[in-house]
Amino acid sequence: MHLTSRLIAAMALALAACEAPTDSTGNWPGEAPPAPERMADGTCWAREVTPAIYEHVMGEIQVVQAEIAEDGTVIRPPVYRRAPVPRVVKPRGELRFETPCPEQTTPELISSVQRALAARGYFSGSVTGRFDAPTQAAIRKYQKERGLDSAQLSLETARALGLIATPLDAL
Structure with missing residues (x-):
């Protein structure tokens, strides 16, 4: 497994662990509704x-930046790799x-x-x-x-x- 793949897997695991424990009402257990x-x-x-609701889709992420000369010419183009990237399915609402x-x-x-x-x-x-x-x-x-x-x-x-x-x- 490549280092980047491991990094992406670790980040996904860390984000999954950040979800708050809620009950069936969407609130913290034992929590009364917020005061109006x-x-x-x-x-x-x-x-x-x-x-917001996100899903992961395959996309391109830049892994190496382009090298550009002072006159603006590209010495070395950027390098991209296909990897899962988050996409907003439904934005946050209020x-x-x-x-x-x-x-x-x-x-x-x-x-x-x-x-x-x-x-x-x-x-x-x-x-x-x-x-x-x-x-x-x-x-x-x-x-x-x-x-x-x-x-x-x-x-x-x-x-x-x-x-x-x-x-x-x-x-």
């Missing part, structure tokens, strides 16, 4: 970041959506979310009043079917479940 950002108008907004503010997100509301999702067949865990992994997975599944791939409870979902009132001007 409060806006000047009193609304709260959550942020869902999706990491989605912002309105969410219940922290003072609204009480254990009672979370328990109601759990019961509402259980009644619709999305949640089968115990009603705990906490944003635990089964609750986040159920929220993600429910919202993903409606176009929002997030384990953070959106205000629209809370209203659709009948847990937070819809203002009259929004009807």
